[in-house]
Amino acid sequence: MKRIRHIVIILLFLLMLPGLRPAVAAEAPLVRVGLWQEQASLLLSSSQPFVVSSADTPAFKQQYPAGTKIFIVWKDKQAVVDGKPFVGRNLRVTPLDEKSADAAIEVNRKSYRGTIDINVLTSGLTAVNKISLEQYLYGVMPKEMPDTWPAEALKAQAVAARTFALYSLHKHEAEGFDLCASTHCQVYGGETVESVNATAAVDATRGETLLYKGKPIYASFHTTSGGMTENSEDVWGSYLPYLRAVSDDDLETPYAKWEMQFTPKELTQKLNAAGLSIGNLAAIELSPLKEKLAANQDRSATGRVKMMRFIGDKGSVMLTGAKVRSALGLKSTLFDIRMIVPEEKKISVPIGQYYKKDIAVNLPPYEERGLYTDSENIRRISGREGELIAIDGRGWGHGLGMSQWGAQVMAKQLDYQAILHHYYTDIEIKKIY
Numbered sequence: 001m002k003r004i005r006h007i008v009i010i011l012l013f014l015l016m017l018p019g020l021r022p023a024v025a026a027e028a029p030l031v032r033v034g035l036w037q038e039q040a041s042l043l044l045s046s047s048q049p050f051v052v053s054s055a056d057t058p059a060f061k062q063q064y065p066a067g068t069k070i071f072i073v074w075k076d077k078q079a080v081v082d083g084k085p086f087v088g089r090n091l092r093v094t095p096l097d098e099k100s101a102d103a104a105i106e107v108n109r110k111s112y113r114g115t116i117d118i119n120v121l122t123s124g125l126t127a128v129n130k131i132s133l134e135q136y137l138y139g140v141m142p143k144e145m146p147d148t149w150p151a152e153a154l155k156a157q158a159v160a161a162r163t164f165a166l167y168s169l170h171k172h173e174a175e176g177f178d179l180c181a182s183t184h185c186q187v188y189g190g191e192t193v194e195s196v197n198a199t200a201a202v203d204a205t206r207g208e209t210l211l212y213k214g215k216p217i218y219a220s221f222h223t224t225s226g227g228m229t230e231n232s233e234d235v236w237g238s239y240l241p242y243l244r245a246v247s248d249d250d251l252e253t254p255y256a257k258w259e260m261q262f263t264p265k266e267l268t269q270k271l272n273a274a275g276l277s278i279g280n281l282a283a284i285e286l287s288p289l290k291e292k293l294a295a296n297q298d299r300s301a302t303g304r305v306k307m308m309r310f311i312g313d314k315g316s317v318m319l320t321g322a323k324v325r326s327a328l329g330l331k332s333t334l335f336d337i338r339m340i341v342p343e344e345k346k347i348s349v350p351i352g353q354y355y356k357k358d359i360a361v362n363l364p365p366y367e368e369r370g371l372y373t374d375s376e377n378i379r380r381i382s383g384r385e386g387e388l389i390a391i392d393g394r395g396w397g398h399g400l401g402m403s404q405w406g407a408q409v410m411a412k413q414l415d416y417q418a419i420l421h422h423y424y425t426d427i428e429i430k431k432i433y
Contacts, residue, residue, distance in 0.1 A: 026433035028133040028207070031165065032117070033188055034177040035107060038124035044116070045069045045106040048095050052081055055090035055117060063096065072118060072125060079120045091118040104191050112190040113138075119176050128177045129190065134202060136179075136188065137161055141198035143187035144221075145404055153407045154201035155416035159429065160402055161186060162202075163210040163219035205416070207433040210424055212242045217427060222397025223404055224250045226257070226334050229423065230399035234300035235322070235333075243400050244425040245302050253405040255396040258331050261340075261388045264381045267328070271310060271317075274327040279314025284379045284389070289336035298377075304333040304399060322398075328391070335393035339379050342386040 036042065044052070047066055054060035062081060064070060070082040072091065079086040093116040095103035104111045107127050114131030129136075137158060141147070145157045168185055169178045181188040210217050218240060225248040232243035250256050262270070268281045286308040287298050298307045305321030321333035381387065395403075402423040410419045417429055 026207070028135075028433055029166075029169075030114075030130055031133050031136050031169065031179060032177040033129040033131065033136060034172055034175060034180045035110075035112070035116075035127045035129055035190075037126045037175065038121065039074065039127070040124060041071050041073045042118065042125055042127055043069060043071055043106075043108050044093055045109075046095060046104065047106075047111075048097065048100060048103060050093060050095050050105060052091060052093050054086070054088045055092040056088045060086055060088065060091075074120070074125045077122050079118070079125065086120070089120050091120065092116070093118065110190050110192045112192075126176060133162065133165060134206060136165065137202045138194045138199050139188050139190045139192075140165075140186050141202060142193045142195045143189045145198075147195040147197040149408050150411035151197070151201065151204075152414065152416045152419065153404075153411035154197060155205050156402065156407050156411070156419040157221070157404065158198075158201040158205045159208050159210060159416065159420060160219040160221050162205070162208065163216050164221075166209060166216040167218050207431045208429055209432045210242075210420060210427045211430050211432075212427050217242050217424060218401075219424065220398070220401035221404060221423075222395075222399060222401065224248075224253055224255050224396050225399050225403040225406060226332065226394025226396075227251050228302040228399075229401065229403060229406075230300065230302050230304055232400060234302070234304065234306060235398050235400055242424045242427050246422060246425075248403045248406040249409050250403050250406040251394075253409065255331065255405065256394060258393045258396070260328070260330065260391045260393070262328070262391070263388060267310075267389055268312070270328055274323075276310070276317050276319070276327070277314070278310060278312030278317055281310060281312055282381050283311040284337055285309035285311065285377050286337055286379070287377045289334075289392075302334070302399070305335065330391065330393060332393055332395040332397060332399060334395045334399065335391050337379050338390040338392065339382070340388040340390050341382050341384050 045068060049066050050064055052062045052064070052070070062084070073080045079091060081091065093105050095105065097103060104113050105116045107116055112129045112131070113135045114129055117128040117130055119126040119128065140161050141154065141158060144161060145154060147154065164186060165179060171185060172178060172180055179185040179188075210219050220243065227248055227250065229246050229248055231245045232238060232240040264281045271278065271281070286305065287296060289299070289303050298305065300306055305324060307318055307320060308324060309316055309318045319327070324330065325333050402420070407419050407423075410422065420429060421427070
């Protein structure tokens with residue numbers, strides 16, 4: 001018996017040594033995701049029994065059977081829970097069995113893991129999903145990248161999305177949460193949108209984060225670059241050493257090339273809607289997009305528009321490429337402009353001294369060149385009926401960081417870490433929990 005006791009004591013001593021302690025996996029951090037803000041009412045339910053209780057006063061607690069649907073209504077600047085007044089400022093909605101693998105709460109008919117906090121504000125109800133970062137990514141991935149894509153592309157997206165979330169924590173601190181559920185942060189659909197392949201990519205890269213000098217980077221990504229990603233300073237005006245322009249093999253993918261057409265009147269209306277009244281559009285000033293690219297006054301080294309001028313009969317305005325993209329609804333700032341003018345459909349031919357004959361013609365539209373005295377940067381409006389302004393573009397998105405379609409192409413030959421090192425310069429990929 002003594003011998004057994006001695007063995008147990010020795011084993012306990014050995015387990016106390018740092019090198020022999022059993023490894024304990026670090027927990028993923030919790031994030032607060034703002035789902036709905038300043039709402040007049042919220043519809044709650046769950047497939048399991050759930051509890052609505054006060055997060056700031058112990059007096060309020062209600063339990064509901066599985067499948068029960070209740071409304072929380074904002075009335076007279078306070079909450080009314082299933083007809084019962086609540087005088088506090090914070091409610092918490094949790095599954096009765098929080099450890100259940102199927103535990104989730106429905107808010108406005110969408111299902112979310114974790115818990116739901118409802119902040120009762122003077123302007124309405126704000127629903128916040130409090131959830132682990134990894135489970136948050138389960139609901140982000142299918143909204144940001146098709147889950148049918150190659151596994152290595154999905155893993156690259158998972159690491160980028162995790163890093164972006166960590167970098168952006170507390171972005172909405174003043175509103176009572178960390179991240180929103182829209183494109184302003186990352187699109188988040190909760191448990192409702194989860195898929196097997198996307199979840200597997202998150203699990204396979206658990207905790208892996210992109211770091212620059214030991215800190216998470218701003219891991220921006222976009223749909224497709226159109227052949228070349230961009231330098232951060234040419235989009236935001238600020239230099240980030242890990243967001244450098246790199247070549248991108250995505251020109252044969254969908255959305256790599258696009259075209260939009262406007263009449264001069266439509267373009268004028270869009271400028272007016274953006275608060276830019278210059279009268280009737282007379283000309284546009286923008287240097288041509290050329291094969292051999294070089295930075296100049298109005299384009300970056302990758303060809304994206306930095307600045308361009310719209311000239312009207314009542315004034316002119318110089319806009320950034322980002323402002324033009326927003327005002328006109330363009331897919332990117334990598335574009336060129338052509339003026340398309342229809343030819344006459346008939347010509348009149350004199351016959352003798354007093355007569356003429358109209359002869360039908362069917363000539364194709366031609367590209368207006370403007371006046372001989374114009375520089376190649378000036379594109380004039382001719383005023384001819386049927387004239388169009390054609391915008392020929394490449395890429396979709398701001399062009400910073402990882403091109404998702406580029407990653408899809410690269411994933412056929414490279415692993416996710418090589419993809420990430422291609423798009424983000426001088427970074428390390430580290431498992432931080």
